[in-house]
Amino acid sequence: MGFDFNNPFGSITELLTSLLINLGLPQPLVSVILAVVGAGILAGVTLTTAGVFNIWLERKIGARFQDRLGPNRVGPFGLFQGIADAIKLTLKEDITPTGADKVVFNVAPLLAVMSVVGLWAVVPFAPQLIGADLNVGVLYVVAIGGVGTLSVIMAGWSSNNKYALLGALRTVAMLISFEIPMVLVLLVPTMLAGSMGMVAIVNGQDVWFLLLAPVAAFVFFVSSLAEVGRTPFDLIEAESEIVAGYNIEYSGMKFGMFMVAEFFHSFTIGALFTVLFLGGWRGPGSETYPILGLVYFVAKTFFMYFIVMWIRYTFPRVRIDQMMALNWKFLTPLALVVVMATAVVDKLALSQGWPRTPVHLALNGTLVLLTLGLMQAYARALRRRVEGMRQPEAGEIAGAAVGPGS
Amino acid sequence: MQLDLIAWLIPLPPILAFAAIVLWAYRSNRLSHGLAIGGVAISWGLAMLLFVQTLGIERFGEHPVTSSVRWLPTGQSALEIGVLVDPLSTIGLFFVAWTLLAIFVYSVGYHNFGHQADPQDVKGLPPKSGGIEPMYARFFAFISLFAFGMLVLVLSDNLLLLFIGWELMGLCSYLLIGFWYGRPSAREAMVKAFLTTRVGDVFMLLGIAYLYSQTGTLSFRQILYNEQVLNTLASTPAVIGGLSAAGLIGLLLFIGTIGKSAQWPLHVWLPDAMEGPTPVSALIHAATMVSAGIYMILRIFPLLTAGWHEGGGLTPTMMVIAGLGAFTALFAATIAVAQKDIKRVLAYSTISQLGYMVAAVGIGAFVAAAFHLVTHAFFKALLFLGSGSVIHGVEHGVHETHEHVDPQDMFNMGGLRHKMPVTFWTFLLGGLALSGFPILTAGFWSKDEILADAFAHGHTLVFWMLALAALLTAFYTMRQITLTFLGKPRSQAVGHAHESTWTMTAPLVVLAVFAVGFGWVGIPEAFPGLGGILPNWFHEFVGGALPEHPAAIAFDPTPLLVSVGVALGGLLLGWLTYRRIQAGAPDPLRRLLGPVYPVLENKYYFDELYDYAIVRPAYWLAETFTYTFLDRRVIDGLLHAIGRNSLRVGAFLRSRIDLPVVNGIGDWIGESTKSSGHQIRVVQSGRVQQYLLVGIVFTGLIISFFLLAGA
């Protein structure tokens, strides 16, 4: 078995597989072990390097948005700022509040990081370079997201702090709510690619799904932002309302883990978006040189990450009722419609032999127009009602007082 | 679309409209009449589609469209409901659909749609001053239900379904006659109509039951087009001597027709039924429901005539039918001559014309009867709607002038031809059709065919009675037209009358077209000059409904001359008598006829006769004999005696047996149940988990018992 330098990751996998099978382990178990090990290594390596770098990046770019310089003391361009932060957090005192549920309190941050790192197990960086190509990869993403929710609950409850509990309740309500449109629109790339496996989805993107399903991409992006709890959805740690949310009692590296989890998560949604809608590693030449695919992937991911940051420094925070309304009255119905429409149109297009991309583009265009029209009508009705409330006539008041059903 | 599917669908829209109006739409008048008219328009469209489609079918009578489903299983067999589209039902559907549509549209205008509701109007009374009818939506609901009943009746393929439609219409007739239930006369009329027709219906139901017991089926196809069944029925002697089973069944069913089609002696309800709104009079009591009786005997024609061959002697049943029809025709015509109320004249005219058809059926003139049925439906609906338009216009004048005149009394009218031209011309056409104005009108052709048939087959008595009736018909028709439209206004109110809205006049025009034109499809081939220009399509088409195609009768100038003579003569007489009548002057006939006139005016005192002969004796029987004597004295006395003795026995049983023995046992059972309940009730702790635990333990015990026992 020769080592193919054009496809290094595939060769390594094959090598390890044959090695383990020779040790007497059965095939399925070997793939499980390899998946776990591979995912661990991949995620660990990627995230520790990317994490430290990301913190620097975020602070630097954020500074630029706010017309500042940002970190510039530690290392060239302040590059080592992330490392310095990490060291500082590690050295800080680790406080466990009295009355806290110690085990749960300590497990929560671990779970938080785990849930993010776990996501990377199914992210294909390049051809063959994937922790585990589960054939239910998309569903796996959702499942792991659920574990993140659990960590928030655990943190909030175990802190024995009212603000933490309130923050946790808010967060969980939000996470559970936004999971629904996210899961729904995840069906769109699944349908378009005909598989739930991440690699199959990437392979299916001869045309980026962003072009085939821009509405779904939009819904996915917005709901992932909410899942991360990034601005404009950072009301879960709104300092002015509930001090700092579920992680108020955490300090030192445990707090650091929550923070890192959040940073990773924003980065991760960039990666997921890339995989699902931007064609993953695919680009000119990536078939012949898999290494090039990795470059494409990282570039796309960072671009998405930049957009996330851009939004963070641009938009104000929404209120909780606005957030819920956005989810239940806008994203969820839209996602439902998109899923159904895409399913029908795609089936039609395939059976009738229509060109796929224009058909889907037209469908999405129609959906956008419809949505905008509906929103306009809704806004108009709302305005009319508000105006009616401002200057109520005598008869109206009497009518309202009697009301129906009384 | 398949024809049987269309046939199934035809009756549905009106019943859906009825349900929708009654349940939801009744708050909106516009929506209600929209639903009703929309429903009947869909039915109309489907009926026309069916009509056009069936025209193209060769030998349609032998291959009708049938479809049925099992409905009520009865032992081995099952009662079925189904549709039958043969030439007869096609023709029936044709005139029913047209008249329904016309009258529905007419009702919109008649009930003053578009006018403001008058706050003085109350439900149950007609609007006082031209406001919209307070129960507008209800009216449309009722007539929609009626339309359903009529369409079911026409399309049904068996007697049971026909009877259902029949009774449905009876109910609607009752409801609609009493639509203005605030008027005592309307209440009495509705009860009268209902009870009178019920007399006929009971006999009809008897006939149906007898038929079912004899043949085991009620399907038209299986009975009427089955030579064997008919022969068996015709040769089986019935329970009543001298009649065959077929004859008796036919007679019983015919009594249903007597009630429904208001033949003597059950005719008394129809004139009173004019208490309902005029569209109802036109729809139910002229065009459709009363025709249903004729339709039914046409439907069962092979059964009625079982044992009779064309040209042969009449069976007893047919003799009864022919005699009764001819008598009714003449009898009602004489009454119509002396009536003042514009609608009452038409009501008696309807009875008379229905008598014609009955007589035609009685002498075996199937096609002629069907032909007259259709043409009569058109021109009589037209006349009623026209009279409604007249009344409407005169009422308007009454409101304007505040003059207290009866808006339905013809002697108050006159000169309306200038005020209401459309109504006048259409009414004139309808009147001419009714009186059988030669060549031009449909009534001439259909009536002439009946007369020719009667003459050709030697039923001279019938022929002359009908001819005399025709003369009277022409006379009273002209009397009506002259009094109403010609001359000068005889009251101020009439001077202020004006033409009705288009929703009322448009149906008049449509019906007038049919009243004139429909006769041309049935011109006999042998008619001199005109015969053969247009094929005698009607005879060919409808005659196909019979197993044996009836032969066309040879031409004979006598009946033609007689019918032309009586028509023109009657018209002329009518015009001459009434053209110069002054306001407040008595009817010139009064002088002419002397003592006969009051008899006619009071309808031969039939209402009084029934009152003395039936109603009062019934009251007396109920009050004096049954109540006072039988009930109070005999039965009560008996009961009191039994009661007193029972009390004594009871007291004995109670004190000696019940209290010590029975009660003791009962109390003991009760008490012991109570105490054991008290002891057991700790088991019901209200704790679900305990129940579950007990359940599991016992389930385990039972399972292990069976497992161990099995092992």
Place this chain on the structure above:
Amino acid sequence: MTAMQAVFLLLGLVTFISAVMVVVSPQLIHAGLWLVLTLAGVAGLFVLLEAPFLAVVQVVIYIGAIAILIIFAIMLTRRMLRDEGRQLNSLWAGALVVTLILYAVLVFLILQEPSLAAASQPIQAESSVLLADLGRALVDVDRFILPFEVASVLLLAALIGAIYVARPMMAGEDRERQE
């Protein structure tokens, strides 16, 4: 003992112990968290059974929805949180006896049946093919579409019912009930 058996024993032990903890732990929220662990263990067993789809669905539905919902409900009702008194009712001893007997009988029956106890080789099947087949089977008219649709109707009914039952009473309604 093969590696697979070791993995199974490990997972089974975790599942079993956390299941025990679910029913005995005095704090309700701990019970909820133990429940999560039990469910995760069962998900792992599904992976061993080569039903990855069910494993992921188990995580999504049970951990991500049901368990979270239960914990959420516990947190919403604060008295439950504080309720650290007696967690078992008076029947617990009887219940323990009954369940132990039941378990003993079940284990006895399972072990008695030789075909079950044999260390049989599970039949190999390509899991992605199975997944596709599962998807088709659920919407195939000839197979499971009816139960599938009924289940979805059941879910909808449960959704509506839950909202109706749990919603706070309106002011007017309250008055109505008092009357």
Place this chain on the structure above:
Amino acid sequence: MIPLSWYLILAAGLFTIGLFGVLARRNAVAILMSIELMLNAVILNLVAFWRYGQPVDISGQVFAIIVFAVAASEAAVGLALILSIYRRRSTVAAEDINMLKW
């Protein structure tokens, strides 16, 4: 390899533990959790039988999925009921919820 009986014994264990919880726990939410345990045992059984029986015939998984749906409905409705009772009676102890007792 792993014998089928191991799975069955484990599932039986989960089931009886759940049953014990249903029978013995005071708190209604805890009872609900125990019911979930029992349902999970059922699912485990279904999947194990499927795997060792006829994996090509997918019905075991289908039934598992339907049980998932039932479990989700049960949890939602059960929790709604418990919350409703809690709001009215301020208790969630199963033995205190005995309003229908004689």
